[in-house]
Amino acid sequence: MTEYTHSPKIICLTGPRAAGKTTVAKQLADELGYLHIWLDGINGQVCEQLGIELAQVNLHTAENQKAYADIFRDILKGNRYQNIVFEGERIRFPYILHTFLNNAMNYYGEYAVIKGFSLSPDRETHYKYYKLREIQRMKKYIKDNAHRSPEERKGDNLAREFDLNTMPDPEGFEVVESPEAIMEWARANAETHHPSLPREYAEVIKKVADSETYTPFYQTIEVDGKRIISGMTRSDRSWKNVSMLGVDFSGKRVVDLGSMHGYFSFKVEECGAAEIIGLELNPSSVSVAEYLAGVRDSVAEFRICDVNKDPLPECDIMMAMNMLHWVKDLEGFVTAMGEVSKELVMEIGETQIKRIVSVLKPLGFSMRKTVKSHRPDKFIGQRYLFHFVKK
Ligand SMILES: C[S@@+](CC[C@H](N)C(=O)[O-])C[C@H]1O[C@@H](n2cnc3c(N)ncnc32)[C@H](O)[C@@H]1O
Numbered sequence: 001m002t003e004y005t006h007s008p009k010i011i012c013l014t015g016p017r018a019a020g021k022t023t024v025a026k027q028l029a030d031e032l033g034y035l036h037i038w039l040d041g042i043n044g045q046v047c048e049q050l051g052i053e054l055a056q057v058n059l060h061t062a063e064n065q066k067a068y069a070d071i072f073r074d075i076l077k078g079n080r081y082q083n084i085v086f087e088g089e090r091i092r093f094p095y096i097l098h099t100f101l102n103n104a105m106n107y108y109g110e111y112a113v114i115k116g117f118s119l120s121p122d123r124e125t126h127y128k129y130y131k132l133r134e135i136q137r138m139k140k141y142i143k144d145n146a147h148r149s150p151e152e153r154k155g156d157n158l159a160r161e162f163d164l165n166t167m168p169d170p171e172g173f174e175v176v177e178s179p180e181a182i183m184e185w186a187r188a189n190a191e192t193h194h195p196s197l198p199r200e201y202a203e204v205i206k207k208v209a210d211s212e213t214y215t216p217f218y219q220t221i222e223v224d225g226k227r228i229i230s231g232m233t234r235s236d237r238s239w240k241n242v243s244m245l246g247v248d249f250s251g252k253r254v255v256d257l258g259s260m261h262g263y264f265s266f267k268v269e270e271c272g273a274a275e276i277i278g279l280e281l282n283p284s285s286v287s288v289a290e291y292l293a294g295v296r297d298s299v300a301e302f303r304i305c306d307v308n309k310d311p312l313p314e315c316d317i318m319m320a321m322n323m324l325h326w327v328k329d330l331e332g333f334v335t336a337m338g339e340v341s342k343e344l345v346m347e348i349g350e351t352q353i354k355r356i357v358s359v360l361k362p363l364g365f366s367m368r369k370t371v372k373s374h375r376p377d378k379f380i381g382q383r384y385l386f387h388f389v390k391k
Contacts, residue, residue, distance in 0.1 A: 001080055004209035006202055007111045007194040008081040009034075010104055011186065014091035014169060015119035018130040024119065024179035025087040032186055035079050039088025039096070042071050060095035068099045076107040081209065083186075092167040106232040109209055109217045111194040116173035117182050125177075201228045207291050208261060212284035219263040223295055235263040237374040238321060238347060238385075242267070244371045245387040247345055249273045252316040255341070257307055258323030262289035265300040268319070276300040277313060281326075312336055317343045324348055324356075325380050331359050338363040344388040347373055349380025356386075364391045 011028065013021050028034040043057050046067045050056075057064055076084075084104075091097050104112060121129065145153045169175060176182060197205070204223055209216050220236045221229035227236060242264070250272030256265040259278025269276050278300060280286050289302040308328050312318070318341035327333040334356050337344060344365065348356060357367070365388040373383035 001210075001212070002082045004081045004206050006197055006206070007113045007192070008108050009083040009186070009189060009192075010108065010112050010114045011083075011085045011182070012091055012097065012100070012114065012116045012170075012173070013085055013087040013119060013182065014089060014117070014173065016126070017089055018133040019119045019121055019126060020129055020179050021087045021089075021119050024182050025085045027179070027183060028083075028085045028186055031183070032190070033083065034085045034186070035082040037075060037084055037086040039086065039090055042068065043088070043090060045071060057090065057096075058093060060093070065095055065099055068096055069103065072100050072103040073107070076103050077214075080107050081112075092170060094170070097170055106215060106217060109205075110230055111197045111205060113189065113192055113194050115185065115189075116170060117185075118169040118173045118175045119177075119179060119182065120175050121177055198226070198228055201226075204228060204292070204295055208288055211261070211288045213260070213282055213288075219261045221261065221263070221292065222266070223292070231263075233322075233375055239264070239267050241347075241371045241373055241385045242321075242345060245345065245369045245385060247317065247343065247387055249317065253277075253314075254317045254319065255279060255313055255315040257318065257320045257337075258326065259289060259302060260285045262292055262298075262300060262302060264319055264321050265289070265302070266292070266296060266298055268317075269298055269300055273317075277315070278302040279305040279307060279310075279312075281306050307333065312340045314340045315342075317341060317345060319345045321345075321347045322375070322383065324352060330355055334359045335363065338365060338390070342390050344386070346386045346388070347375075347383055348386065349377050349383050351381045353384065353386075360388055365389065366391065 011034070013025060015021050022038065025034070025036045025038070029036045043054060046057055046064065047054055049067050050063055086100060101114070104114065142153070201223055204221065205228060208221055208229060215232060217229060217232050220227060220231040220234060230236070249268045251274050253275040254268045254273045254277070256268070256276065256278045259265050259280045262278050265276045265278040276299065278289055280289065280302060281304070283304050286302045286304050292298070293300050293302065318337050320337065324330060324333070324346065330352065338360055344360070346356070368387040368389050371385045373385055376382050
């Protein structure tokens, strides 16, 4: 992972075939160290994975979207926070662009600077590029098929039509005639920050971004009552749902399981909890949570802990927000939770509900309230929030 500097740049570059997109993307890589993400190569990977023809990627199907999303996620997660030029004609397909941008937001954060260009040279220049490209393509075809008979070499004379434009450019993309305009933008914006970056919290944002977690921007981050990172899962919305459960946290000892960067620990503190313990497996998340506790002047304590092995501390309220799918023995673990606490606040998937209720009932818990979560999930079903209280 490249050390985070405000704000990584992401150039999305489209334009008609043979406009010079790949050439300028390579120049960005050579001269300014951009990572070149070549969509044509990814299209090929998707076709191979799904066993489909190239034209079929133009259709927005769930399978296509998932295949692109998986590839984009691995590239973006693996290369964050290098500047990126994402380049290809099919960026004009809205589902491909949106899938890419969603992943960019999740793995680069909301303060990345994203710029769209459509490279559309004047007709004469474009025709020249196009001719050159076709000659190269046909030479390659002839070389690759030299062992075949002339009857089999159907592609020898297959020059494609000079087609200037097939699809509209995505909204907000700047249309430029020359690659130099793109290079100029990249040079001029090398040090640019996102216009919404709250400068006074730049250090905090960097600390979160550099967290060695799978997704540093997973949780919302709030400091001084201001939301400085919205987070990919919008924990602030989860907190609204928790609030609707009507739990009284004041004066209570609360344990937050899988506390990550401490969002929910800090919220229960704001609601008057007297003692808060966040338990988290990832040491890097614990270190970020401790840092945020310092910035927020919080009394919350964060401990490195593997809830699958370590004993759970006694408490009034135990919270398990979207983390029970990490435990190995769901029934055994929920039993342990019920034994050490008087109230439980959980965000769980619908496939887990029956199993959890069947364990909690015999322990004397009853369900006080449930609220539908804003976060669905493809593995554990729609999520719900629950408040259970021991009689
Ligand atoms: C899906 S995230 C949810 C984070 C947070 N509860 C929220 O809802 O925003 C799950 C968290 O649980 C942590 N975790 C996973 N396995 C764990 C374990 N065995 N013990 C403690 N924490 C664990 C992960 O590191 C991660 O931070």
